[in-house]
Amino acid sequence: MGDGARPLPALSVVATPIGNLEDITLRALRVLRACDEVLAEDTRHTRALLRAHEVSQPVTRLDDHVVRERAAQIVESMRQGRRYALVSDAGTPLVSDPGALLVRAVHEAGLTVEAVPGASAVLVALVLSGFGGGGFRFVGFLARDGHDRRAALAAMARDPLPTVFFESPERTADTLDELAALCPPTRRAAVTRELTKLHEECLRDALPALAARVREGLRGEVTVVLEGAAPEAPASDDEARDEVDRALDTALASGMKPSDAAREVARALGLKRADVYARCLARTQP
Secondary structure, three states, X not given: OOOOOOOOXXXXXXXXXXXXXXXXXXXXXXXXXXXXXXXXXXXXXXXXXXXXXXXXXXXXXXXXXXXXXXXXHHHHHHHXXXXXXXXXXXXXXXXXXXXXXXXXXXXXXXXXXXXXXXOOHHHHHHHHHOOOOOOOEEEEEOOOOHXXXXXXXXXXXXXXXXXXXXXXXXXXXXXXXXXXXXXOOOOEEEEEEOOOOOOOEEEEEEHHHHHHHHOXXXXXXXXXXXXXXXXXXXXXXXXXXXXXXXXXXXXXXXXXXXXXXHHHHXXXXXXXHHHHHHHHHHHHOO
């Protein structure tokens, strides 16, 4: 048994450093040394970490493909008393990383799961940005294109809470340009890269200027924090209708069908789809 009457966990979800190898907790090291096997997204990366901290437990690869094939087998081993630690390449597993399927399977089997907290690129970036202090939203990686991406960007542009997301260095400037087109010119963001590593950097600026700065070239792992939107004065009925009309015109001009345009505009503006669709038909039908 563990502390008090708490049963020993069958699965420990262990946060690992996001760059600096010193950012691992004493508890994480104890759990890694006590488990029977470490399940890792990338065994080479994890073995290097374990060697640095003199942990000798066996390591097995567990990416999204493997977990679908082996989840039942691993859970059965847990029933027989085998204890596992699940880690990702960096940071906390299941935050844009594989492993959720296994955690669900362990819960459904009635076995115990524990989370061993530690480093988080999301929180490090939020702290460095200076945009925190209240709530925030984390949306992981944005879709590369299409409706889901447009809807996500529109929602972020209107959100009063700061939004944290991951982006590839090659696409960061384009993403900032897209946000700049949706936000007031004074809206700020922070681009952080190589967090906790030797070349850690945090660039803060208004969106248009920041996009120009990062277009010169970025390297390493990138986490972006978009400042929350300033509170808006209540719009008059005419202003609200004009905003809907402008958004519909933009969506229709891109080639969307009226039903698709209404759905996207409703989602972006927080309105009922039926009301927006009725407005769309009233403006497009003779």
